Amino acid sequence: MDLYAMIYSSIKEFKGNIRKDPTTNQNVSSAMAAELTIVSTVLIATIMLRHLNIMLTVLIVLGLGLFLITGMPLINKLKREQNDSLNKMMFYMILTLGILVTSIYWGFKP
Amino acid sequence: MNDLIPLMVIVPIIVAILLNLFSKQNTTVKILSFLVAIVLPIIPILSNYGLHYFGGHAPLIDNGNLLNSLPSYISDGALSTFHIGITYSFESLQRILLFFLFVVGFLCILTTLGERKRIPGSYMFLMFxxxxxxxxxxxxxDIFHMYIFFEIAIVAQVGIVLASTDDLKYEVAMKYLLLGSVGGPILLIGIGFLLGLVGSVNITDIVYAVKNGLINTSSPVFLFSFGLIFFGWLYSVGLPPFHTIKSSIYSKAVPSGSALLQALSVVIFISLGITIFRIYSSLPLLEVFLIFFSLSGMILSLTMAIMENDFKRMIGFLAVGELGYIGLGFGIGTKLSLTAALFQGLNEIIITAILFIGFGVILYLTKISDITKLGGLIENNPKIAIIVLLGGFAMAGVPPLNGFQSKLMLIQSALNDNLPELAIIMILISIITFMTFMKAFHSIYLKPKPKNLIVEDVRVPRSSIFAMAVLIVICIVLGIMPTLVTNGFSGFVGGLI
Amino acid sequence: MIDTQLAALLSSGSFIIIGLYAAIFIDNIIKKIIGLSFIEEGANMFLITLAYRPDGIVPIFLPGMTPEWFASKSAYPLPHALVLTSIVIGASTLAIMLAIAMVLYNKHGSLSASVILGDKK
Structure with missing residues (x-):
């Protein structure tokens, strides 16, 4: 299956997911906009790694691009993870605290 | 007139306490809060630049007689330059930001006075x-003083949310406080580490100690304090992982209250952000952390905003997403970018207030916040629609409004600093902001009116229209003459770097 | 007696760990609030520990002391002042949280955090 067909089928898939809502048209177009924003901004932001190493950047951008496009209905998953449940918020907060402290502790070590 | 500096804090506190005392007397509350709110913006204008030492505790080096009487290991060492008491410093940044903060505060209070017949004094207490x-x-x-007032601001914000009529206000306030009881103490522990290292909580002293090599900046304690304070900062401003709760807080308050809440958040963002930048600017990874969290905040909030159907929540997410621009300005870390970041912060205070008050009118008229159930409201009040549209243009960065100037400066600074990717992302995000805003605007004002939509036959309070008009005039003036404020900001930033 | 300080630091650390554990794993909202207030107490205890000095004296300069002796002996007074303020702030936040917990219990008839503070709640 080529790339175009994959994108097309994934868009059809999340159109199907949203069909329950009364205003399908608007929701699909906003979901598509959100989807494209996520993919494009994440990929562009990854290019900033070129300040570290160019080869690594090429590999990461290609790998990430493939990963993002194959897992395409991303926005539903993201929305599910960012809901208002306290347990999810607490989990991500503690996760961030852990990652932040750990990466600062090891990242700055000379 | 340096004595006016502490009055900027003391006057609102005293008025707040008085309003709480006279809580039952409606007229007194209205007159007192109106008068004080209109006087507040004048204080920063009249006050002179300078420092204010509480209790008159100037550093020893300013006090010749006392200095000569002390042993030489104190008078010759760094200790003589340290600040003994709490110090307030009032510079161009503070003057500009406080003036506009008080103006927005006045307009929010005015809108509240216009929308409600009976104002409980306790609600005004929370606002002041x-x-x-x-x-x-x-x-x-003084970083500890900051922490204390930060916690007070959190409690006031929760109070403002609890004063609304939303069904879910208690749940959201509870979540905010529960998350805050992790975020706040973590910030305090970070301050504790700094206190243990330097022996002082005065920011100028800490910066002096860092710059002059009095403390080891590669020691784990210093790095740990950075991590903890940075985490506390993320909580205080609502960058990820706190963007969901912050937008939820904005969406649950009364719209005029939300307008004030976001202004408070932006000022907290700027004051703590400048502190972090001053203390930790020697750490090489500071930029990376700032850029990473600001970018993820922008991307996640904007994608959530565009998926949202509740316009209050949508503006909440937009307000949080726009904060990312300020963070990026701090992250790029040049003089131009910092000036742009401060300018962007100021613009955001004003623009988001317009949107909250403007969409608040819709809520006032229809009691509905779901955009799928609204439509065709442009025939009811076209003037407000136009003001809101201009506000949305300003937020997305359409010339000649103020959002355009600050975003242009940010993009230029990113390009100058060899980070064109950031410039591209900033442009993309502003397009998405515009699209999100237009989605809400179209659904509320332009779409054919649903048959079952009932618009209450009440007049829009004149105070709301006046507030929006004043704010939009500020937007246009700042858009045409940005140097009115950017000169002050760049003067402040020049002293920072 | 450096051990006193070490023990205090370790116990403040364990307070914080207990608090973080409570934040994630305890579902009862009252217990969660109590657990989270442990983090606050841990932070306060940490600050107090910074002020400790082995064989130190109360930081009051009395007649008959030389400045050098006083400087080498006195505990550091600043953290005590800070902790006092921070305890007051913590108590007020705790009071608000417990008050809201009461309201939530009356509204939902449950104290389970995943029930009353779940999604869309």
Whole structure:
């Protein structure tokens, strides 16, 4: 299956997911906009790694691009993870605290 | 007139307490809060630049007689330059930001007075207390003092949310406080580490110690304090992982209250952000962390905003997403970018207030916040629609409004610093902001009116229209003459770097 | 007696760990609030510990002391002042949280955090 067909089928898939809502048209177009924003901004932001190493950047951008496009209905998953449940918020907060402290502790070590 | 500096904090606190005392007397509350709110913006204009030492505790080096009487290991060492008491510093940044903060505060209070017949004094108490708290944070040169007023601001924000009529206000306030009881103490522990290292909580002293090599900046304790304070900062401003709760807080308050809440958040963002930048600017990874969290905040909030159907929540997410621009300005870390970041912060205070008050009118008329159930409201009040549209243009960065100027400066600074990717992302995000805003605008004002939509036959309060008109005039003036404020900001930033 | 300080630091650390554990794993909202207030107490205890000095004296300068002796002996007074303020702030936040917990219990008839503070709640 080529790339175009994959994108097309994934868009059809999340159109199907949203069909329950009364205003399908608007929701699909906003979901598509959100989807494209996520993919494009994440990929562009990854290019900033070129300040570290160019080869690594090429590999990461290609790998990430493939990963993002194959897992395409991303926005539903993201929305599910960012809901208002306290347990999810607490989990991500503690996760961030852990990652932040750990990466600062090891990242700055000379 | 340096004595006016502490008055900027003391006056709102005293008025807040008085309003709480006279809580039952409606007329007294209205007159007192109106008068004080209109006087507040004048104080920063009249006050002179300078430092204010509480209790008159100037550093020893300014006090010749006392200095000569002390042993030489004190008078010759760094200790003589350290600040003994709490210090407030009032510079161009504080003057500009506080003036506009108080103007927005006045307009929010005015809108509240216009929308409600009976104003409980306790609600006004919370508004003034929030204003006083963030003013103290911005003025203070003492990181612990900042923490205390930050916690007071959190409690005031929760109170403002609890005063609304939303069904879910208790749940959201509870979540915010529960998350805050992790975020706040973590910030405090970070401050504790700094206190243990330097022996002082005065920011100027800490910066002096860092710059002059009095403490080891590669020691784990210093790095740990950075991590913890940075985490506390993320909580205080609502960058990920706190963007969901912050937008939820904005969406649950009364719209005029939300307008004030976001202004408070932006000032907290700027005051703590400048502190972090001053203390930790020697750490090489500071830029990376700032850029990473700001970018993820922008991307996640904007994608959530565009998926949202509740316009209050949508503006909440937009307000949080726009904060990312300020963070990026701090992250790029050049003089131009910092100036742009401060300018963007100021613009955001004003623009988001317009949107909250403007969409608040819709809520006032229809009691509905779901955009799928609204439509065709442009025939009811076209003037408000146009003001809101201009506000949305300003937020997305359409010339000649103020959002355009600050975003242009940010993009230029990113390009100058060899980070064109950031410039591209900033442009993309502003397009998405525009699209999100237009989605809400179209659904509320332009779409054919649903048959079952009932618009209450009440007049829009004149105070709301006046508030929006004043704010939009500020937007246009700042858009045409940005140097009115950017000169002040760049003067402040020049002293920072 | 450096051990006193070490023990205090370790116990403040364990307070914080207990608090973080409570934040994630305890579902009862009252217990969660109590657990989270442990983090606050841990932070306060940490600050107090910074002020400790082995064989130190109360930081009051009395007649008959030389400045050098006083400087080498006195505990550091600043953290005490800070902790006092921070305890007051913590108590007020705790009071608000417990008050809201009461309201939530009356509204939902449950104290389970995943029930009353779940999604869309």
């Amino acid at each position: 207390m929030g204003l006083a708290a963030v003013t103290a944070m911005l003025l203070s040169d």
